Amino acid sequence: MLTKRIIACLDVHDGRVVKGVQFVNLRDAGDPAELAKAHSKAGADEIVLLDISAAHQQRATLLGTVRRAARELFIPFTVGGGIRTLEDAAAVFSAGADKVSINSAALADPTVIARIAERFGSQAVVVAIDAKWREDAGRWEAFTHGGRTTSGRDAVAWAREAELCGAGEILLTSMDCDGTGAGFDCELTRAVADSVRIPVIASGGAGGAEHFVQVFREGHADAALAASIFHYGLSAVGELKQRLGAEGIAVRWPC
C-alpha cells in the first residue's frame, strides 16, 4: 500500500541549519549533512533542504552543502531556495539533489517549470506555494520572496497551472499556520489536494502527531513536512510513525 510520507525539512543559512536545533548525540548539531543523515536513520521518508539565505554569492556554499549531504543519503533529497533558472537547477542536481523546489521564479515565469521538467523529468520538479488566506478576497493567495509579497494569484488556481506546466509535486505551506505548532491548514490542503492529480505535501503548523493524522485524513495530503518538531530528538520521526500506524494511517515503518 502506498504510504503517507513524513518529510524532514532543514532550513539552511550560510551552510548551517538554523531552526530549532536540539538534536542529541551529534558532533555538530547545525551541520546539514549530519542532520540529514540522522533524520534518514530515524525514519524520515524524504529530506528537504531549503536555503533561506538564497543570495547568489552564497551559491557555492549551498552546492558544497548539498554535495556533502547527498553523499550518504539514500532517500529522496529535495533542494530549494533561490533556484531561478534551468542552470541553477542543473547545478543542484549535479551536486546530488533528486528534486528541486521552485517558488518565486515559477510564479514570475511558469515556463521555467517546463524547462526543468523537460530536461530532468517532472518527478524532479516540486513547485512550492506559500499560501495565505485573504479575508477580503475570500481566497488563499500565493506569496513570493519568502512570504513578503503577494503574487495576487489564487493559490488553488496556481497549483493547477503548475501541474499543467509539468510540476511533479506541490509543496504547500500555510503562512497562516507556519510556526504556530497549532496544526496544519487542513482546509487549504484539501482545497489544493482535491484540485490536482499530483501529490501535495502539506507544510506549516505541525506541533504533534494528531496534526499529521488530521492533515492526512481531513486535508487529503499525500505527505507532510515539518522542521522544528523533528529537531527535539532522534526518535521523533519514529515515534510519530508509530502513532500514525496505530491510528490506521499507512506509513513506512519499520524502515
Next chain:
Amino acid sequence: MIAIVDYGAGNLVSVKKAFDWLGQECAITSDVAEVERAAKVVLPGVGHFASTTALGRSGLQHTIASSIGRGVPFLGICVGMQWMFEHSQESPETVGLGLLRGECERFPESVKSPHVGWNQLEIDAASRLFRGLASGSFVYFTHSFRVPITETTSACCEYGGRFSAAVERDQAFGVQFHPEKSGEIGLKVLENFCAL
C-alpha cells in the same frame, strides 16, 4: 567496471553515488566502447519513454542488446526497466528493446497518477535480485506508467491493481522503483546485483 549508461535523460548522480557507497568501480558513460567492455550495465531512467529513442540513434541499444546476449548482468531502473519491454502507452511510436514481452500501461483513473512515494514489495522467493529481503519491504517509486504482471515478474506492488515492481530473466533485471533512493533495502538490491 559497471557502466551507468547516460543517454541524456535525467540525473544519474544518485545512481553513481549508491554504487560508489557500495565500493563498486563504476562510470557514467555514453561511450559505446566503454559500455561494450563493462562487466555490468545499468540503465537508469527518469522522464519519458520517448527519451529512450536516443539509445537507438547512438548505437547503445545494439551494444546493450549484445551485452545481454553474452550474459553480462543488466539492470534497468524505472524507464530503464520499461524499455526492456516492447512498447509503452506513453509513447506508442517508440519501440523498446523487446527483450521481454508486453506493454507499459497507464494507471487506472481510480488512483492519483503519478504513483509517488514508498510502497511495499511482494517478492518472489526465487528472485536473485531480492535475496535476503522479505516481502513487505518498502521502496521508493515515482512513475506514471507501469508494467503489468508477466511471467518474468520477480516482485509485485499494489497501486490501483497489482503491477510489476521488478522483473528478471537470466542475467537481465529491471526494477520500477529507485533502489538508489530506497534506503537500506535499495542498497541491498544493488549489492545483490553487484554480487551476480
